[in-house]
Amino acid sequence: MNKLIRAAAVLAAGAALPLLHSPSAHAESVAVADPADAAASDADIRKVRVNHAARTVYTRIEVEDLDIASSQAGVTIWFDADGSRPGPEYQIGVPLFEGADWAVTRSSRWQSVGEPRSCRSDLTFLPGQDAVRVEVGRGCLGRPNNLRVSVRMTEQVSPSNVVRDWVPSRRHFLPWVVRD
Template sequence: MTTFSALRHATVVATALLSGLAVAAPAVAERGAYPDPADTQASLTDIREVRVAHGAERVTVAVGFTDLRATSDGGPSGLTVFLDANPDRRGPELALVTGLQEGTDYQLLRVRRWKLVGEPLTCDHSVRLRPARDLARVRVARSCLRDPERIRVAVRMVDQYDGSHPVTDWFRGPRRYTPWLSGA
């Protein structure tokens, strides 16, 4: 083998190895963190931040609050995380609904025209409340959303401290979304 042929062979092998490494590298989730102003003075569960990670296996939404408590003497409050995965369709396709106190249940439901419809879905989803960190973390498998290329979320909190005057706080305003985030 001539020196030129050996050099060309080594270059081809190195390129093939580097190409294989690029393909085998793990995908990284696109993430975003979005602050929300303190705009609901009448509620301890005022939304203060929404963080979204659109990963290879799941979409994770972490919602930060002013003062999330494990139990409340002031009445129940709840959270709805709307998930929009289809840019060609108006409005979100799914919503995860949960209470914000320990022991409350949660459900993943279909959405049409911003209204919850149908029976709860059984695909993989979860909620974890972390009162010590004033945080609620929602996880939904990408398969629930049919493995979307992009995702965006809208978030609403409703505080029922005074049932005749519930306090509603939308992240950045009614039916406003985070920017689109690409999947891993």
């Protein structure tokens, strides 16, 4: 009888293993609110949403007050596409103002390395929503099935005052997002 109970317990434990992986940690999209923690900047990040679609990774960043005419702020989005290696493999730096360029590059130790990648990316300002939408083709990121991002806003509000706002926190990532 003990062997039968033990066998049933082993089977039940094996059946429960897939349940140990939290479904909320792997989703097609993730959205995270950020508190007002960079009040010295109008570009204080308020919310980040990442959608890992079939061909494109969309990152929508809401800020306190998006002023594309006079802002000096910029955002860097780091993409971790390989959880077995520390840190992100790719990054894109985007302006929070009109008239500037952006580029996807490889990343090593949280720094841009190499030449800009020749791949599809787009930037859309949504001033009525105080948001910017960044689109990066999955091919630009090595076509990962899962990825996670970290976001940092930087603005030099005066010669001696640089404001930074990390989401979720300095050199940490949002939860993994699975391609839909």
